[in-house]
Amino acid sequence: MTNQVFLLGESPKFPDADLAQEEPNGLLAIGGDLSLPRLVEAYRHGIFPWYSEGEPILWWSPDPRCVFFLENIHISRSMRRELKKSPYHITLNKVFNEVVEGCAAPRAKQPETWILPEMKQAYIDLHQQGFAHSIEVWSNEQLVGGLYGVSIGRFFFGESMFSQAANASKFALVYLGHYLKSQGFLMLDSQVGNPHLYSMGAVDLPRVEFLDLLDKHINWVQPTGMWNPRDLTDWR
Secondary structure, three states: OOOOOEEEOOOOOOOOHHHOOOOOOOEEEEEOOOOHHHHHHHHHOOOEEOOOOOOOOEEEOOOOEEEEEHHHOOOOHHHHHHHHHOOOEEEEOOOHHHHHHHHHOOEOOEOOOOOOHHHHHHHHHHHHOOOEEEEEEEEOOEEEEEEEEEEEOOEEEEEEEEEOOOOHHHHHHHHHHHHHHHOOOOEEEEEOOOHHHHHOOOEEEOHHHHHHHHHHHOOOOOOOOOOOOEEOOOOO
């Protein structure tokens, strides 16, 4: 552990994630850019950007890390009933840009957004290069919820979700977890926990354990074509 926050230069390389601050929890580095090589390097080493308008780019690796082991995603009895009767249908990677816009839109409990224009473009670039993906929830022909994140190796690093109808973001999470498990994935990373995530089975994993799993599984080759746009199979 160190009291130093690292200043990034032109190189996309990062200091070791286990050098991040205790307070604020996980702050590792400042500066750099949101280029594709730097973002891929960050995710491969358990680091992600998070900052607000007017701030420099801040890079984080919190301890502990909130994650879902895919076999442990909890679907309550009430949620199972909702799944069975729901009119929603779920798609993969069909409207990535719209999902990012939905996540960035102001909300009653969160009028300001950290998904700034340069962040939107960075993740759109990641999507175009095959690293970032979205799950979409539809009611008839209307997009009512979804989530997006970055996927490398056996990991999906969740970035943000939104919901404009009852349980829409929960449906996105449940379907994504089921799909990832069917493809041989290990984990869905949620970065920092909250009561909603814990209620669905997320756990806090010590950073040292999270980084060890990353090291072991980040070079796993994902199944060919798994991120091609599609309707996700209804498994209810």
